[in-house]
Amino acid sequence: MARMSGADRRQQIVAAAIEVILQRGLAQAATRDVTRAIGVGSGLLHHYFPSWAELRAEAVRQAAWQEIDAVKAAIAGLPARTAMQRLADWMIDDEDMRHWRLWLNAQxxxxxxxxxxxxxxxxxxxxxGLIAQLLREAGEETGGGPADADAAAWRLAALMDGLAGAMLVRDSVMTPQIARNLIGMQLRLECDSSA
Known part of the structure; x- marks a missing residue:
């Protein structure tokens, strides 16, 4: 069997850390969980990542960018308003909420x-930036849109974070459908506003 390159081994460690963090949660995951998952000793892991903090940060970074890239691929070529709704649906359709848990715990x-x-x-x-760009494109398509797409994007992102946090509460009254409706209403308000 060919020996794994350093870059491949490093990526294997990060991929395992992402999965461990998604399964156990950011606060509960530990180096030993990652070493067990890929069957290596802690010495090898520490060769690539001297501390758990460094590995954890890299895992969160890669997880976040994987999601951003997945959203970009899902909305590529769509009209801006359709893309905004697809983005909102994608953010709500986290069936076990583990991605939202990771995002909110990392914050x-x-x-x-x-x-x-x-x-x-x-x-x-x-x-x-992704949300602001979609809002600008929606404005260009309709001749409207928010006067300040950056501020509107922060409002939408904050609403999505807040709704996700509410959905994470055990036995929450905030259901995915209610959250989807609220995000849709806010999207319409932002897209139809010039204030």
Missing amino acids: DEAHRDPLLAEVMNAAMLAWR
Whole structure:
């Protein structure tokens, strides 16, 4: 069997860390879970990632960008309003909420962890940028849209984060359908507003 390259081994570790974090949660996941998942010792893992904080930050970074890339692929070529609704649906259709749990937990941990803070700030700007661009395109298509697409994108992103947090509450009254309706209403308000 061919020996795995350093780049491939590093990526294997990150992929395992992403899966462990998605399964166990950001706060509960640990280095030993990753080493068990791929059958290596902690020495090998620490060769590529000297600390759990570095591995965790890289796993969150890659997970966030995988989601951003998946959304971009899902909305490519669609009219902007359809793309906005597809984005909203995609964000709500997280059946077991593990991606939202990761996102919200990473935001929470980022105030204590400078590596996660850097990752989450970049990810939040990327999401906001994607939403703002769709709002601008929707405005161009309809001759309307928000006067400040960046501010509208922050409002939409904050609404999505808040609704996801509400859906994560055990036995929540916030259902995916209610959240989808609320996001749709806010999208229409933002797209039809010039204020």
